[in-house]
Amino acid sequence: MQLEQSSLYTQSFAAGDLGNAFPSAIVNANPTIFTAMESSSDMIFMMWAHATFSGDGTLISQYYPTLKKWTDTLVSENPLTPNGFTTADGLNTANITNLAIKGILAIRTMAEISKTLGNSDDYNSYSSQASSLVSQWQNLAGSSGHLSSTYGSSSSWAMIYNLYPDKLFGFDFVDDSIYKEQTAWYASEASSAASFGLPFDSNEGTTAKSHWTLFTAGTVTDTSTRDSLVSMVHSSAANLKNFAPFPTTYNTSDGTIQGGTASPAQGAMFALLALNLKKQTITSISRTSSKPNVGAIVGGVVGVVALITLIAVAGFLYRRRRSRRGVREYHSDEKAGGAFAMLFKPKKKQRKSPLQEPLESYHIEPVNMDDMSKAYAPNQLGYSHTSLHPLVHAETIPSTYSPSTEGETIPHGIMYPPIPNPITNESRPPLRLRNNNDNEPSRSQAPPLPRKFTLTADTRRGSKTAPSLSEAGSSDVTAELRGELENLRMEMEEMRSRTGYEPPPQYN
Known part of the structure; x- marks a missing residue:
């Protein structure tokens, strides 16, 4: 037809x-x-x-x-x-x-x-x-x-x-x-x-x-x-x-x-x-x-194509804006999250050596090791406390340790960062140890990890009576988390430092 x-x-x-x-x-x-x-x-x-x-x-x-x-x-x-x-x-x-x-x-x-x-x-x-x-x-x-x-x-x-x-x-x-x-x-x-x-x-x-x-x-x-x-x-x-x-x-x-x-x-x-x-x-x-209306057909096709293009562009801009907003919210959460944000979203910064402070917001004063060693003789496990739980009791902290005024007491259960043993030339292990077999390559060893201990003293020498539990209860959990955080960061830094002393793996 x-x-x-x-x-x-x-x-x-x-x-x-x-x-x-x-x-x-x-x-x-x-x-x-x-x-x-x-x-x-x-x-x-x-x-x-x-x-x-x-x-x-x-x-x-x-x-x-x-x-x-x-x-x-x-x-x-x-x-x-x-x-x-x-x-x-x-x-x-x-x-x-x-x-x-x-x-x-x-x-x-x-x-x-x-x-x-x-x-x-x-x-x-x-x-x-x-x-x-x-x-x-x-x-x-x-x-x-x-x-x-x-x-x-x-x-x-x-x-x-x-x-x-x-x-x-x-x-x-x-x-x-x-x-x-x-x-x-x-x-x-x-x-x-x-x-x-x-x-x-x-x-x-x-x-x-x-x-x-x-x-x-x-x-x-x-x-x-x-x-x-x-x-x-x-x-x-x-x-x-x-x-x-x-x-x-x-x-x-x-x-x-x-x-x-x-x-x-x-x-x-x-x-x-x-x-x-x-x-x-x-x-x-x-x-x-x-007779088909060619103009209407062409106009309809152009309109549909324009609509699809507009939707695609809008979707792209929306996803891009959402992605940027997510980045801003991520950084704002890092700043506002405090100690909890530091646990789950640590800030990206340049790695420091084990002898440097792991956190800028927590400053530790130099410690007189002679007084510390006298006041805290470590047991065979390397901890100064006599109980398995750090919140059971408190001991007196030497006055040389605290950055605050003389005579203040430490609230019950507060945890302080571990104090590493001083490293001397005599106690530093050799960097390279030879094996009995001279044909095998020698491998360097990193210094041993420092022992971790928790300070739970309520008072120090010449101090006054420590606050009651009801007064310090609201800060106990925060203090405990801070102490654990310091221990965790110190161990991580030490583990990273040890890798610097070891040569690349050997393959036969």
Whole structure:
């Protein structure tokens, strides 16, 4: 339809097919006019069938100009007396009854399309012409008591399968008397027919066609005749002598294949079922909607792209701002967290040597080691206290140790940082120790870790009485954490310092 409505196709009638180069659809842009009545009628039938059974009027609305052009061609060629036109079966004699009723029903179908789209003038014109033509056709074709193959030849006959659109669309355009007379004739001929059915036309007396037989079965008025026709097609489909897919064309006597194996024309097997389809209310019939609004489409696409870009940029800026805020909050937490923040988020600063202060905020005065050694003789574990728990009791702290005034007391349970043993040249271990094996490289050893102890004295020499637990209770936990913190930092610094004395690992 797209091609035939474009400027590439200039004919006033429909093309017969999509070309002869399957699977490529290369439609012949200059088809012969001999098939014009057959092809144009088929396309009009299919377009209306799609609209009336799907309820979608888009196609008939979009291609209405093309459908109208084809219908006008049919009217001008006078389908009542077709001359010079060929049927789908290749018959080309003048005044073929089957071809004439097909063209007349196509005009009637176009009248229905025009009515649906609100084109009342076209509807009135096509409807009037179709009614006049069908009345004449009934007189010419049915004069001999049955429908002849051609006008005026009472001895000829045919399966008038082209009456099927009248039944399918529910037009009731042809008189019911014609259907009854034709049904009686089919029943009479079927009783003496060959094993594989009736010929589709008296001009082809030994050739049966399955698709035309099923369409004809859809036009009869009684079920017995219908079933008789269906059984003939079934015999051909079940014929085991044919080693080929179900053919459309075969011999009426022995079922010998004549053509049409695996043909899409076998879709006619659904002809009887299609009569039960319900008509739908047709929508989307505005012809203005057939042309897409290119400007609106382009604007919509640009708008969507711009929106997506804006969302992406906003998301990027939001994530970036959130990341920076997180960094600021991290540093602010470090400053405001006190001793707890130092435990979990230590400040990044230059590492100091073990002999330097581990924390700037806690200053330790120099200690007189002579007095300290006298006042605190370490036990075998290296601790000055006599209890396993640092908060059990307190001992007197030498006055030389405290940075505060003489005579002050230390609250119960406060922990002070450990005091490292003084390192002298005599007590410093050698930097390198040789192994007994001279071939093995010597390794340096780091100084031993200083012993840790906790100061829990309540008073010092000459001091006054220490504060009670109730007065110092609020600071006990903080003091304890500070002491533990000092021990932890001192041990970490010592461990780091030891690595500086050791050579890189040796691998054999």
